[in-house]
Amino acid sequence: MSEVSLSRILAYWADQDPDKAFLTHEGATLSRAQLEARSNRLARAYQQLGVKEGDFVTIALPNGVAFVEAVFATWKLGATPQPVSHRLPDAERRQIVELAKPSLVVGAPPEGNPGAACVAPGFQPDGRLSEAPLPEVTAKYWKAMTSGGSTGRPKLIVSKDPATTDPLEVGFGLIPEQVGLVPGPLYHNGPFSLAMIALQKGYHLIITSGFDAAETLGLIDRYGVQVLYLVPTMMQRMWRLPSSQRAGYDVSSLRLVWHMAAPCPAWLKEAFIEWFGGDVLMELYGGTEAQGFTIISGTEWLSHRGSVGKPQAGFRMQIVDDAGNSLPSGEIGEIFMLPDAGQGATYYYIGVDARMVDGGWESLGDLGYLDAEGYLYLTDRRSDMILSGGANIYPAEVEAAIDLHPGVRSSAVIGLPDEDMGNLVHAIVDVPGQDLEVQALLAHLNQHLARYKIPRTFEFVSEPLRDDAGKVRRQALREQRL
DSSP states (O other), rough: OOOOETTTTHHHHHHHHHTTTTEETEEEEEHHHHHHHHHHHHHHHHHHHHTTTTTTTEEEOSSSHHHHHHHHHHHHHOOEEOOOOOOOOHHHHHHHHHOOOSEEESSOGGGGTTTSSSSSSTTOOOTTTTOSSOOOOOOSSSSSEEEEEOOOEEEEEEEEOOOOOTTTTTTTTOOOEEEEEESTTTTTTHHHHHHHHHHHOOOOEESSSSSSSSHHHHHHHHHHHEEEEOOOHHHHHTTOHHHHHHHOOOOOOOEEEOOOOSSSOHHHHHHHHHHHTTTEEEEEEEETTTTTTTEEEHHHHHHHHHOBBBEEETEEEEOTTTOOOBBBBBBOEEEEEEEOOTTTTSEEEEEEEEETTTTTTEEEEEEEETTTSSSSEEEGGGGEEETTTTEOOOOHHHHHHHHSTTOOOOOEEEEETTTTTEEEEEEEEEEEESSOHHHHHHHHHTTTTTTGGGGEEEESSSOOOOOSOOEEEOOHHHEEEO
């Protein structure tokens, strides 16, 4: 069918079956008709506060029904949602608001955002406002995501896709009207995009306040979830549950499981291929900027162990050295991508310039190589690479080896200054219970890493180093220790 404006997509599905379950959070479920009506009333409240077509609306709410309602209310006014973490300190949120210049900040107190119209968490629109449909209006851009990247300086990544969708089109394996579960933070691009596209395709979408491994498996079992979003951190927590507990959940309903956002250790990937099925488990590599991406199924991965797949149609990819020269297959360099439609066709930045080479090829700062068949393999991020004694050491490789140890929950590897070596490899290791000895970990690493890659110093902590989106801020950890 033809494209439908996101200002009308809830009404489209409500017209098909108004009472069908649409959104579930913490055991409470809204029907299609309820979400349509509630977001109409909220849109009118936002309109009274000054939101108009073409604006940004900054949404600083935790995962929940209110977050989803705020997003759809924004689209109903022809504006673009711009999600941020609800946990941001006022100063960091102000930086983002100064970039976005939104007409409304949702979920933040006015005193923390002087000069901006704000509504606090828990805001309820006037009950006298109408729940009837609003006039159709389509935002020029469907989302504007926030990223601090490795530098810590905020930037906005504005998608150039308009706020329209074909609700019946199958894209990224998403068949319309299935049951989906997204347990990741909705202010991150992966969870946000999958969750919102699922609703646009008439899914019964289940979201959670945070990630809990047992809760996730219980929701799959209870609701017959068919489509699931994961990151490797979540996968590791699920796998570390007692095997008898994992076996007690029925996951046979799963038809499609996307994992992305961070490198996945090979041992963990193999475990999930065996558990969920090679044709169910899918991996996507790419950035919010969407200049290019790769996809690989679990079955395909078994023949190309460690790869994140081949570049997809409509995009090109090359590996470039420090001098800007294209490298042959097998050689590690910086990954550059270019849409067939040309540089800047998919997004634009606010707050930073793209890293480009001749011809408009752009980089996200990742390092890797292409094999002879065109499969991409990641090594690390350029900004995180450690130069120690003249050798390049990739933290992600060292972290993957550390995380193999059964006593480790997560790890982060950074370089710390050293007069002799330039940098020394330092490992911060999350060990619940603090019962892991350095010598035991060294013995383990000697079996998995070349000697020069093994950390010289270790630091044990008892809090997770990666968030629910699978992200670790190595630069911030390094600055704290310096």
